[in-house]
Amino acid sequence: MGKFLLMLSGTLIICACRQQQPASSPTSIGLRKISISDQQTVERLRQSGVKILVQQPDYLVVYGDSAAAAQLRALATDTQPATEQDLTQRLVRIHFTDKARLQTIVDLGVDLWDVQGDSVTARVYDLYLEQLKQNGFTYRILKMDAGAPEDK
Amino acid sequence: MKFAFKLNGRAVISAGMLISAFLLMGGRCDNNGGQNPDAGLYHTYAEINDELHKLAADHPPIARVSSIGKSVEGRDLWAIKISDNVTQDEPESTVVFVGGHHAREWIAVDMPFLLAKYFLNRYGADTTITRIVNQTEIWIVPMVNPDGHQYSVTTQRLWRKNRRNNGDGTFGVDLNRNYEYEWGGPGSSGDTFSDIYRGPAPFSEPETQAVRDFLQQHRPRSLISYHNFSQLILYPWGYTNNPAPDEPLLQNLAVAMADRIRVVHNVTYTPEQSSDLYLASGDTTDWLYGALGVPCFTIELRPRSASPGFELPESQINPTFEENLPAALYLIDWSLQSNTVTL
Secondary structure, rough: HHHHHHHHHHHHHHHHHOOOOOOOOOOOOOOOEEEOHHHHHHHHHHOOOOOOEEOOOOEEEEOEEHHHHHHHHHOOOOOOOEEEEHHOOOOEEEOOOOHHHHHHHHHHHEEEEEEOOOOEEEOOHHHHHHHHHHHOOEEEEOOOOOOOOOOO | OHHHOOOOHHHHHHHHHHHHHHHHOOOOOOOOOOOOOOOOOOOOHHHHHHHHHHHHHOOOOEEEEEEEOOOOOOEEEEEEEEEOOOOOOOEEEEEEEOOOOOOOOOHHHHHHHHHHHHHHOOOOHHHHHHHHHOOOOEEEEEEOOOOHHHHHHHHOOOOOOOEEEEEOEEEEOOHHOOOOOOOOOOEEOOOOOOOOEEEOOOOOOOOHHHHHHHHHOOOOOOEEEEOOOOOOEEEOOOOOOOOOOOHHHHHHHHHHHHHHHHHHHHOOEEEEHHHHOOOOOHHHHHHHHHHHHOOOEEEOOOOOOOOOOOOOOHHHHHHHHHHHHHHHHHHHHHHHOOOOOOO
């Protein structure tokens, strides 16, 4: 009886520890992390059309569909699944001119913290910074890692 | 398997004790960095759980705790009902206070929890509180997003969403973009990595499903959903700049609550239509008003600006509660008086 209970409990523990894994889109490659040692790799990836979500000094986090996967293979780039710890965001102050422009910022998907006058404080990925730039917004980076503790 | 069969009785008992300890600690391997995290004077999930049950145990005739559902990771979404004859569903006005849709907004959990504590501790001693507890059914759901809150306490202070595994290396759905009414509209994102990710479908999350089912069952007369920060009192709509059909009423109630807040500590909360800030769709109040016609408000608590932002100092917990109490009481009183009025 005791042995049976032990085995049953072990099975329950294994079940409890399994992470929930919903199916991802078959066309998505998910978020991939790429170690980088030089700027040329970044430029090659950028020109290939792969979307760069995060750009850190030593790695990129990219994403895309199956076409992006093919591009990565063509560039012979080794990738690995990105983790949450890789998803660094910047804290920025973004300037806008009117409410329609503010809505453009919001609709990009940024994490908007605060609206004061003609600027907002937001937490953003590098991908969103690139899109802000393309949309003609000006911004100032307040913190390179929005999640890092404040300097004392 | 062979190893298990060779275990002697002592080994079986030891293993059983280890397993029991594991199960007692919550039985989860969810990488939350410990089972008893500390949020200082703010309440963690475990503390909310303990204290709500203790409050109910200390006030059995007027308080009852129940779970309205479970989170993605299996935590209970606790609610406390406060009313005389608490075990009965009486034909009284129901007023609901919810908090903690967003993980990092710790004050938005403590605010409704402190309301519950205040009502229960003042019952019988304070005539106003005794009257409203006797005449209404007050429901408080202080932590709608327990998984996210736990993650914010243990791992990433500024986490916003729930802890849904999106299956692509990202986690979380923004619960306050996941409600069905005008889901997928402006101010929400389809990017799983976005902090305003609306989820794959309206009500895709067990947390929002639980709130939806609870509100459909209890049909409140009014509701406040607490968030922080910015010091605002927001009313529908959020998804459009058009005014809501009951805009004059919603505005009057919001202004009245802001007036009552200001007299306490001379702190200003701005009353406005939610979309005056910017358009955002799929939130709690748009759904509750749009689907059920319930007057409802999002109150963005202290502070005013991004510094200190979400990390409101503990010293401001009580002042925040003190100034928001008269606004909550006002809405309860309005709900009582307007019970026969049809919007």
